[in-house]
Amino acid sequence: MKTILKKLFQQICLLGIFLVVSQSYAQDKLKISGNVSSETDTMPLPGVSVIVKGTNNGVSTDFDGNYTIEAPTNAVLVFSYIGFKTMELPVNGRTTIDLQMSDDVAALDEVVVTGYSSQEKKSITAAISTVTSEDLESVHAGASVSSGLAGKISGVTFKMPDGRPGATAAIQIRNMGDPLYVIDGIQQDAGQFNNISPGDIESISVLKDASAAIYGVRAANGVVVVTTKRGRKNTKNVVNINSYYGGQNWSRFPKTVNDSYVYMSKKAEADLNEFGETQITNEELEKYRLGTEAGYKSFDWKNFIIKKDAPLYSLNVSTSGGSDKINYYISGTQLKQEAVLGPEFNFERNNIQSNLDANITDRLKVGVQINGRIETTDNPGIPGADDYWLPRFAILRNRPFERPYANDNPEYLNDIGHNETNWALHNKKIGGYSTNIWRVLQTNFSGEYKFGGFAEGLTVKGMYSYYIADQVLNGHEYTYDAYTYDAANDAYNATGGSSNPWRERRNRKILKNVYQGQATYKKSFGDDHNVEGLFLVERQEQRDQNQWLRSVPETNILPLMYFANVVEFQDADNEEARIGYIGKFNYNYKEKYYLELSGRQDASWKFAPSKRKGFFPSGSIGWRITEEDWYKSIAGEDAWVSEFKIRGSYGVLGDDNIGIGAYDYLPGYNYNTGTVVLDGQPIVGARDKGQIVDNISWFKSKITDIGMDFTLFDGKINGSYDYFYRLRTGLRGRKYDILIPSELGYGLPDENVNSDAQSGFEGALSYSDSFGDFYLTVSGNASYSRGKFIESYKPRFENSWQEYRASNEGRFNDIRWGFNTIGQFQSQEEINNYPVDIDGQGNRTLLPGDLIYEDLNGDGRINGYDEKPIGYNFGKQPSVNFGLSIRMAYKGVDFTADFSGGSGYSWAQEWETRWAFQNQGALNTIFLDSWSRQDPADPNSTWVPGKYPALRYNASYHSNYRGGQASSFWMHNVTYLRARTIELGYSLPKPILEKIGLQKARFYVNGYNLFSFDNLSKFGIDPEVNDTNGLQYPQNKFVNVGVNLSI
């Protein structure tokens, strides 16, 4: 098999050379010409595809809708154009065939990009959803493509926990894991996908089921296929300008007390609650209340740090068009997004996209696609790995009586004792800088040859893709002084700061080569049997070189790094290689019964040579009931169900991302396992690699999908519904029926023995209609997907409790365990008489308002045995996702409203959102609603109930908080529905356009994320935030104004 495939591949390569010299056959044909126009407005239609049925012989209409084609006298011509019904007309010896095409609302003949090819929508037998440029255009949700996909695609789950400039959203297909991205035929990662200019995307197809198997190697979690825009043959040159400018503000963020008096009174109350005494005297409190003396004033840190209406701006200029031989699309985009932290925190991206296709002869077509970008993330150099962390942390850390500048003199950074959170430091002047630039270029060269004669229907295609990405990161955190003002001597004394300079640079280059050879064969036998076959060979290789060095420079000034100051250097060089052989076969009978079979043999460098290969077959069938004669006869001509298709698919997909290193199969020693200093000399360590892993291979992912597509009421309603079940077998696990003494020194290697499943359903429904000049489209989708662990290999449990607690067998994944809070103590008396030891200290640390945990096992104590399931996953995708979109247009005015939501995940209050004064810092305002004594200073005064337990000072250890252990009081199962795009646009009418010489001019105002309905608003937390301390950079609310011009 191997050698046959190899030979075949080589022959395809040779064929590529052979094409160059091959000649096409001449044949006796009729020359037919005509004009194509639109039925509704009788305007000529340029770019309509005219094909001789059953062949690849075709042309396109020109600017005026005219075409000329040669065809046998008995041929049938197929006219197709996006948005119109495809028509088939027999030639019958005519030499002139004019045609008016009618709109096709259902767009059944719309072409959908699938694995390595494209198909008409009606013939699709797999679960594939698409979203087109039109759906994406009005979304201005940030800088990345993924951030705009909320609720857009049925079955694609969405969560955007972080909204900083350049941020991306987490998207998954059916919650199956990180999907594979394929951009213009080349497998890429999420980073490439996110940084395409959204305006350059023609369509995004999401392969959700076994149809992804054709991408084999990394397709087990589904595939996102992106196609960029191309020019159309025989169309006029058009220049499009799309630009918008907007302002961003945080959707939500925790609020803190910014009044020194309130802060200090609450701290005194916390001290009194916990220790019965406080150092804070009434005289002092009075000074805080007056707030006039130095040291007693109030300062609003959030207001100091957060800027309003941070700008987001984008300009896209593109031009496209084509002659009968050449078509092109060239585009440039600039995008700049600033953070609410100010202009020094920003993300900027410049993209170019250039897609050219040329028909050298009727049969030979070549193309080149170039996409490139420069991506710059720039901000002040701030201590810590994430430069955006401390500014946010500062809001919850800095107390209101602390001030940024000594004696309020902006020349002197104030020593507040924790100066890293002093925002006055977080700028390029004092703090330093960090600039990360990615320069990326991808170029695809392709050649395609259509055979004629005996090989009519056969097309061979070759593609070579070269990709280079270059990263340069420069960072420098400066040394700085922080001052204390000495009022007596009017002096500023340096009492704090950092003398640690941190200068780093990363140089990284990623190079990729992809080679594809492809042969397709398409033929109709008679009128009934339509056959299509595809064979493809793909080789991919990647090399990633990464150097990082760090120095301790003498000064903050010099930009270069010097050997004498370098203290750290890291070097990495890693390669990857994958090979795939793909075969696909499609058959349909009278476009009524469909069958698709495909298989892919994949090999990955990651596994031991004997385990490298995997074979991944899949198949699907479809039945268009509405094409049956008996249906037509029963339903009649005007059936309200105009299209109904049942389809099913099954396939095996592979995943080589199984959590092992690339060379785990090789015995030997890892070099560079640390440095040891022996006799004063640093020596690079080397360590035995240990038990090799040469028995592990692909995860196998078996996806079953049953679905249906339907069209009702003459295309006004379209819908689809899918049920799916993905069983993954061969997950890594251990065989625990043989226990190996730990004294052996190594464990049994993992084997491919465990299994899990992901199942769910999804549906989409759309309605569109027009009432005179009023157009309306309403569409929605909803999906549910949740994972379950199926079984491990003969699991062992020490006892039934351990089985209850630790077993995963047959259980849903991501169950959160914790204590069950059954109430709050209402009085000291209740505490004194309570039979269960809640705090492990005889309840002596408890006060009214403190949490009562359920003693599940009734042993009178609260410990690990009292935990039970209390929540869903957190930090992961929602199990339930839904989206709703409304579009209206009346004459020149258009309106869009999109909503999306999610449910079936959890968020827990922890750290700053769980206990007051975390880090001895600011007071989160949610704790103002706490249990407290009427007079905090009087231990005998009555208790006033509140939502939260009585205040303590930074008492994470208290039983209410249990050091951050989960409990149902702090766990929230989230459901949200939020407004995404809301846009109002106005297009200038034609007469005015003609006067000013434009084809299109549209102006709009647009809002994104303007409001949300959810159950986290009371904590000041965005519903998609993951961080339990609430400190994540949340999504923004956007308000934009924009313009679309076509010249």
Add this chain to the structure above:
Amino acid sequence: MKKYIFTILLALFLALGCSKNDEEFLDRPPSSILTQDQIFTDPSAVLSVLGDLYNRYEDFGRLDDWASLADFNIAYWSEAGRYPAFQNDGWGFGSWGIWNYGYIREINLFLERCEEATELEASLKTRFLAEARFLRASYYFEMVKRMGGVPLILESETYDFSGDASYLQHPRETEAAIYDFVISEAEAIKDILPTDADSKSRATKGAALAMETRAALYAGSIAKYGATTPQVSLPGNEVGIPASMAEGYYTKALTAAQAIISGSAGAYALYNSKPNLSENFEALFYDKANNPEAIFVEDYKVGGGKTHYFTGWNQPRFGAEEEEGGRINPSLQFVQSFELLDGTFAPLANEVGGNPVYYDNIGDIFQGRDARLAGTVILPGTTFKSKPVDIWAGIVLADGSIVSGDSRGQEKTLPGGTEQVQVVGFDGPIDGLEFTAQSGFYIRKYQDPNTGSGRRGTQSDVWFIRYRFGEVLLNAAEAAFELGQPDVAAGYLNQVRARAGITTPLTGADVDFDRIAHERYVELAFEGLHFFDLKRWRLAHIVLDGNPISEAEVTQNIGEATKRETQPYSIWPYKYHNPGDPNDGKYLYKILRLSRITGADRFQFGNYYSEIGQDLINNNPKLVRNPNQ
């Protein structure tokens, strides 16, 4: 043909893409993996593997885990996240357990492969082999200290996938057998290893003997004092050593120690380089250039890729290079256990007859004590890296009320004043404010006085001393004392005490158990040894008995080995503010227990030997559990 050029190029690209066969295409050479062959033909590669084994040497206390050096209430941990350690009442049975047979296996593999290597020079090979045996014995020593007797695996084994792994099940050896193994290995390798007092970071004859004397001393004391706690033993002697063996072990301990003291293992001596004895004791730990005292160390190198952040975590917070520091706060009890220079014990004189004593200078109260105090602890009124520390808790007014603040160096207006003045030190202490000197003290031992040592980006390369001459002397003293040679013991103790500036030498009659224990307590504090002293003398359950310490009790029974250590106490300096009064501007001191300290540690009998987990017993049913768990 011109227009076909592009296509030809394309075809060439494709041809290039498929010029290799599949296997060639998929074979990508790793960039950082060496084969066994490549390793064992190249001495520098062998040293890399051996170096990695050195790097995984198991220490109980580590510089890169600061808390491990300052546990058991000898200090307070001034870091908010660690306060719970002072609120609970003890330790789980699994605490301090280790069972890293993966490391043992790697050493065994190294020994086997190195033995087989034919292309290594013989002298190099024997040294490598002896070093690996030293590391293996060291790890077994560490295991027996924590777990008791363990299975003794001296060859790499392999599971044959037969479905029956019982042939791999080895029972625990007796505790004595493991100690015997450590001692016999030391004896076997000591003359193969170099006799070189300048080689500190690799195994030498001195290191082997130092390990031997410590191991034998531990075994001897377990045999002797184990008799006081018969419940801490197992019938198969996996835990517990028969009392009859004590004398033999003590003899070996003394012999091995004397072999070092006599100079037969190299020119080791007490460090004595600086005229100021406190500075001398401090420098003993950071001076790497001229240090005859260090025998075996874990070394670091700034700019060499191996550093630690001990100084950054622990240096005085005021003036620190980062916003860090001040974590280890030595306890009042520890500070006052240092003798006066005449060799007598005395509490810190903060009160006389219930009235405060006023001192002119903030550090005066600590004067006249064992030089090791100021060498081990940063006291108020002293400096670090030439910067004075600013440790004082507030201002006491004439009426006895206190003005203080809750942030470092806070300023307030005093009654009757107009200007704001500082009312608390930049180093605190402030109760509950992490990184301030909450006990009134910071640690000095192991801190690096070099510029940059407290920077995250530079860090420190002060080495960690695992064995030093001072400990050898104390081991010899203890062994001699237990063997009934108090005069010999006094001689060794006096060497150590003279270096600490104590003016009155001990006589044989002065030497009792408390003396031996005390000397180890103050000399070896924060070196990871105190805990094992408490365990082997079977004092841990007495010293850590779960009872809180009253304020009165703090100043009593100083110097006694059984003094309770369940909670650390603090002593805070205050400035006295009473214009016109003769004591105005002077300092007074208050003893207190921090508010975060609510628990009192209790060491259970089941804590003497760490738990052998159920998972280990499931895997090997021949393992017997440790007692009292």
